[in-house]
Amino acid sequence: MPNWFCHKRMPTTMPFFSQTISTKKLKSPLYIPVKQLLVLLSIFFTLYTPAQASPEKVVLRLKWKHQFQFAGYYAALEKGFYEDAGLSVDIKEIEPGVDYVDEVMDGAATYGIGNSELAVRYMEGEPIVVLACIFQHSPAVLMVKEQSKIFTPQDLVGKIIEAETLGAGAEIRAMLQSEGLRDNLFTLVPATFSLNQLLSDKVHAVNIYTTNEPYFFDKFGIPYRIINPKHYGIDFYADCLFTSKKEQKRNPERVKKFREASLKGWEYAIAHPEEISQLIIQKYKSTKTLDHLMFEAEQTKALINADFIEIGHTNKGRWIHQIEILADLGLIKKVRSIDDFIYDPNATRAIVSPKIVGLFVGIIIVLTIVFLLFNRRLSLLVNQRTEELTLLTQRLEQQNREITKINLDLLNAKEKAENSDKLKTIFLANISHEIRTPMNGIMGFAELIKSKQIPEEKKDSFFDLIIRNSKQLLNLINDIIEIAKIESEQIVITYSKLNMSVFFKKISTFIEYELSAQKKSFVRVTISIDRNRLSDDIITDAQHLELIITRLLNYSLRTTEKGMIEIGASKQENDTLVVWIKDTGNPIDDELKGLIANQTKSGFFPKENQRMDLGLNIAQGIAMQMGGQVNISNNIEGGKKFSIEIPYTPYLNT
Numbered sequence: 001m002p003n004w005f006c007h008k009r010m011p012t013t014m015p016f017f018s019q020t021i022s023t024k025k026l027k028s029p030l031y032i033p034v035k036q037l038l039v040l041l042s043i044f045f046t047l048y049t050p051a052q053a054s055p056e057k058v059v060l061r062l063k064w065k066h067q068f069q070f071a072g073y074y075a076a077l078e079k080g081f082y083e084d085a086g087l088s089v090d091i092k093e094i095e096p097g098v099d100y101v102d103e104v105m106d107g108a109a110t111y112g113i114g115n116s117e118l119a120v121r122y123m124e125g126e127p128i129v130v131l132a133c134i135f136q137h138s139p140a141v142l143m144v145k146e147q148s149k150i151f152t153p154q155d156l157v158g159k160i161i162e163a164e165t166l167g168a169g170a171e172i173r174a175m176l177q178s179e180g181l182r183d184n185l186f187t188l189v190p191a192t193f194s195l196n197q198l199l200s201d202k203v204h205a206v207n208i209y210t211t212n213e214p215y216f217f218d219k220f221g222i223p224y225r226i227i228n229p230k231h232y233g234i235d236f237y238a239d240c241l242f243t244s245k246k247e248q249k250r251n252p253e254r255v256k257k258f259r260e261a262s263l264k265g266w267e268y269a270i271a272h273p274e275e276i277s278q279l280i281i282q283k284y285k286s287t288k289t290l291d292h293l294m295f296e297a298e299q300t301k302a303l304i305n306a307d308f309i310e311i312g313h314t315n316k317g318r319w320i321h322q323i324e325i326l327a328d329l330g331l332i333k334k335v336r337s338i339d340d341f342i343y344d345p346n347a348t349r350a351i352v353s354p355k356i357v358g359l360f361v362g363i364i365i366v367l368t369i370v371f372l373l374f375n376r377r378l379s380l381l382v383n384q385r386t387e388e389l390t391l392l393t394q395r396l397e398q399q400n401r402e403i404t405k406i407n408l409d410l411l412n413a414k415e416k417a418e419n420s421d422k423l424k425t426i427f428l429a430n431i432s433h434e435i436r437t438p439m440n441g442i443m444g445f446a447e448l449i450k451s452k453q454i455p456e457e458k459k460d461s462f463f464d465l466i467i468r469n470s471k472q473l474l475n476l477i478n479d480i481i482e483i484a485k486i487e488s489e490q491i492v493i494t495y496s497k498l499n500m501s502v503f504f505k506k507i508s509t510f511i512e513y514e515l516s517a518q519k520k521s522f523v524r525v526t527i528s529i530d531r532n533r534l535s536d537d538i539i540t541d542a543q544h545l546e547l548i549i550t551r552l553l554n555y556s557l558r559t560t561e562k563g564m565i566e567i568g569a570s571k572q573e574n575d576t577l578v579v580w581i582k583d584t585g586n587p588i589d590d591e592l593k594g595l596i597a598n599q600t601k602s603g604f605f606p607k608e609n610q611r612m613d614l615g616l617n618i619a620q621g622i623a624m625q626m627g628g629q630v631n632i633s634n635n636i637e638g639g640k641k642f643s644i645e646i647p648y649t650p651y652l653n654t
Contacts, residue, residue: 141226160204
């Protein structure tokens with residue numbers, strides 16, 4: 001919102017009672033003494049002020065045991081927000097064998113808390129109404145051990161996964177399906193709501209809440225890794241407050257008051273996490289420690305995201321997208337309109353009692369008398385209002401100037417966006433040329449072989465050329481995918497323990513393969529690790545560090561026909577890990593070196609006629625995502641040197 005709405009408001013209160021009213025000036029048939037006017041007002045408000053009603057009793061059924069996950073409702077109850085709304089609320093935790101959705105639908109409970117199963121049950125015909133989505137992002141994720149080789153959903157092929165069949169498990173299955181893993185590619189076992197299966201290696205991954213289970217692993221120093229559906233486009237709501245359509249129709253005012261008091265309770269709970277955590281321990285007998293509840297509070301605050309989104313905000317488009325995903329999973333068989341599924345807090349229901357009508361008529365009469373009584377004084381205010389309007393006009397002119405400036409800024413932003421589109425078009429044109437070159441080679445040699453006019457002794461060389469072009473094409477496609485990930489900021493940096501010896505042994509294997517594939521028999525490669533300055537185990541993103549090194553090595557091997565390539569690693573004084581690649585091949589020209597050096601995190605689209613190298617661009621982009629950079633220099637005696645600088649963190653074995 002523009003900042004001019006934050007100006008101090010003009011005073012609007014009429015100073016009728018701040019001056020002495022002259023009876024000589026006000027003598028008229030319409031004159032009524034002030035005392036009589038006040039008596040008249042008091043009579044009307046006495047007659048039409050409703051008596052204090054007794055609190056309405058309602059039941060809130062939770063979907064789990066008492067913990068900070070439901071802190072807002074405890075705060076609303078203990079701080080009197082429900083009482084102020086005329087409600088007496090009984091908060092009940094989940095009980096064995098109880099279906100909290102059925103309880104609300106049957107009337108045993110008035111309100112409940114649910115996840116994606118609410119949409120499934122609604123589509124099956126149950127009259128569910130979602131009042132507010134408390135968690136804007138679901139805490140449901142997959143946890144794996146760090147020593148496992150599971151980094152992405154694709155690594156779960158053939159693995160055993162412990163997860164719920166509905167609720168939090170739905171988004172896990174949606175993530176796996178969106179990444180190409182059908183049900184027959186992994187084994188799904190029922191959730192035990194425990195970490196024992198994972199710790200004993202009976203399962204490879206377990207469905208957990210980020211608000212709970214990571215606390216135990218962190219406390220006992222057990223390394224783990226999280227695979228979050230949100231990072232793969234599956235972003236569900238969670239812990240949604242809901243009721244039945246019957247409750248909404250019969251008690252619309254009660255529904256509105258309960259919702260507002262609950263959201264107010266959440267605001268208080270987020271602002272006072274320690275106080276509410278103590279309350280949960282003392283009154284609700286939670287088995288969790290204060291430290292555990294405070295950890296849960298911090299994670300809950302991030303999922304609610306109240307600093308940027310209104311608590312309880314519900315977006316119809318997100319629900320539609322969520323329902324489409326559930327339908328793809330086969331959990332929803334038939335789809336219907338969700339207009340009745342999402343509660344509209346702004347909807348009103350006009351039910352006017354005779355008493356209200358009488359109060360309204362009485363107020364109109366009193367206001368009419370007041371208007372007639374002070375009508376003669378309006379002329380005294382005209383001049384004052386004229387001056388105020390003059391000031392307001394001046395302020396509006398200032399606001400118009402500010403709006404003009406904003407419009408200019410928007411035009412500049414539009415121009416920059418158009419330039420960006422142009423650069424991307426140029427980039428795509430260059431890439432299409434790069435793709436066609438190996439593709440034409442593949443098709444040409446394949447047609448020659450098919451013609452059966454080629455001697456047998458030449459077919460092997462043609463097959464080698466086809467394989468080489470295919471590999472070049474595959475590498476180009478992989479580079480395009482990596483660029484798209486970096487450009488859309490989908491690169492996820494995942495830190496874990498890395499053994500330097502094992503890592504560089506893997507790099508050595510990669511080099512041997514590439515030397516053989518590229519027939520570089522006159523190139524000698526050496527690896528040097530500074531053991532005095534480097535720990536054998538460090539904390540970093542091994543997968544992306546390997547990607548950076550292999551991209552730079554590919555460029556170095558491609559431009560070095562004979563001589564040597566040296567790979568080394570050391571630590572600088574400023575706690576920076578340096579990995580260098582130095583060769584005796586062709587130096588890199590200043591234009592390409594300058595483009596890479598001046599690249600931003602997503603600056604992959606050079607201007608027309610400028611050079612580019614996808615591998616170097618990707619290496620620089622990922623290094624910057626990891627908080628570092630790639631430096632390029634040419635050696636005086638010939639060749640070039642790449643230096644990868646990223647933060648250095650030694651692994652401390654506790």
